[in-house]
Amino acid sequence: MSSRRAIESAKQVLALCSATDPWFPKPSQATVLAWAEHIDRTNFARDELLEAVRTFYSAGGDCRPRPGDIINAAKSTRNDRFMRQPLEAIYAHRDAIDERLAGRIEETADTLSLDRAIETKYRRPDMNPLTVPCPYDGCRAIPGKRCTSARQPMNGYHPTRIDAAKAGRHLPPGGTA
Numbered sequence: 001m002s003s004r005r006a007i008e009s010a011k012q013v014l015a016l017c018s019a020t021d022p023w024f025p026k027p028s029q030a031t032v033l034a035w036a037e038h039i040d041r042t043n044f045a046r047d048e049l050l051e052a053v054r055t056f057y058s059a060g061g062d063c064r065p066r067p068g069d070i071i072n073a074a075k076s077t078r079n080d081r082f083m084r085q086p087l088e089a090i091y092a093h094r095d096a097i098d099e100r101l102a103g104r105i106e107e108t109a110d111t112l113s114l115d116r117a118i119e120t121k122y123r124r125p126d127m128n129p130l131t132v133p134c135p136y137d138g139c140r141a142i143p144g145k146r147c148t149s150a151r152q153p154m155n156g157y158h159p160t161r162i163d164a165a166k167a168g169r170h171l172p173p174g175g176t177a
């Protein structure tokens with residue numbers, strides 16, 4: 001059974017389709033419920049779905065939208081919006097994903113008792129270069145800002161900054177890390 005939220009969204013989405021397209025069939029309760037099931041599989045807010053209906057009809061074409069068309073339109077709008085954010089926000093998002101992945105890879109390696117030596121590059125970072133300024137002359141990024149090369153944000157960090165971060169981190173008791 002679909003959520004109340006999804007059913008209400010489905011009603012409004014279908015109502016907007018009808019309002020936009022006079023030939024759109026009047027939706028039956030079964031149609032509303034079927035659309036709600038698709039909507040429930042996503043986390044789109046009602047406004048995003050209504051905007052997706054507008055996007056769909058703005059694009060033209062001669063077919064009636066089906067649930068997948070509206071969901072795809074909502075996805076691409078969300079993606080566009082994401083890509084228009086300042087680069088820093090995009091990088092922060094990617095860093096968060098990288099960190100989650102690194103954590104998962106390490107856990108999997110633990111479970112499988114893989115040799116540390118072959119996965120050192122995937123180790124969960126125990127220091128964060130973002131917490132220290134970059135000492136590299138051509139960069140000098142302040143804490144919290146990514147390293148830049150020729151004014152473009154880099155994917156990694158200058159080696160001297162990584163060294164600085166390593167020097168600044170706290171070693172585990174008795175550990176040599």
Ligand SMILES: [Zn+2]
Pocket residue numbers: 134135136139140141146147148157158161
């Ligand atoms: Zn740097």
